[in-house]
Amino acid sequence: MPNRVDMDALAARLGAGRDPASVRRRIEAMEALLERAFVIPGTNRRFGLDVALDLIPIVGxxxxxxxxAWIVWEARNLGMPKWHLARMGGNVGIDLLLGAIPWVGAIPDFFFRSNTRNLRIVRKWLDRHHPETGTIEGQVLARR
Structure with missing residues (x-):
């Protein structure tokens, strides 16, 4: 059975760690899934599960x-200030309200992209407070 140090190293390699770089990768992956996972055929316009789920009334x-909200929770675990978290929560709330209009709610949600806005807030904060987590083309930089 591997010891605790080995398990922590494995978790960090898989992006399951608690360090800011792992959290950044998880948030970026969730944002990509929610906002840019699919392409509308014949166009260059991307959409994600957020818009697709809006087509299912209420539950979606x-x-x-x-x-x-999971993105906001991860940001809270990073120690981000409450006013950033409030802004992010407001973005999720607006997204929920826009999507509450059955079927038609997917249209404004397609353009609002609350998760992309929240990712931008997290990236800006991480770049200022944890610059070692900066990324280029999806790869985390190792600055020491």
Whole structure:
């Protein structure tokens, strides 16, 4: 059985660690899934599960909001200030309200992209407070 140090190293390699770089990768992956996972055929326009779930009345909106709230929860675990978290929570709330209009709610949600807005807030904070987590083309930089 591997010891605790080995398990922590394995978790960090898999992106399951608690360090800011792992959290950044998880948040970026969730944002990509929610906002840019699919391409509309014949166009260059991307959309994600957030818009697709809006097509399922009520349940889809709640699931998409819960997934967006997970990003806010991860940001809270990073120690981000409460006013950043409030802004991010407001973005998720607006997204939920926009999506609450059955079927038609997917249209404004397609353009609002609350999870992308929240990712931008997290990246800006991480770049200022944890610059070692900076990324280029999806690869985390190792600055020491």
């Amino acid at each position: 909106d709640v699931v998409a909001a819960a997934m967006g």
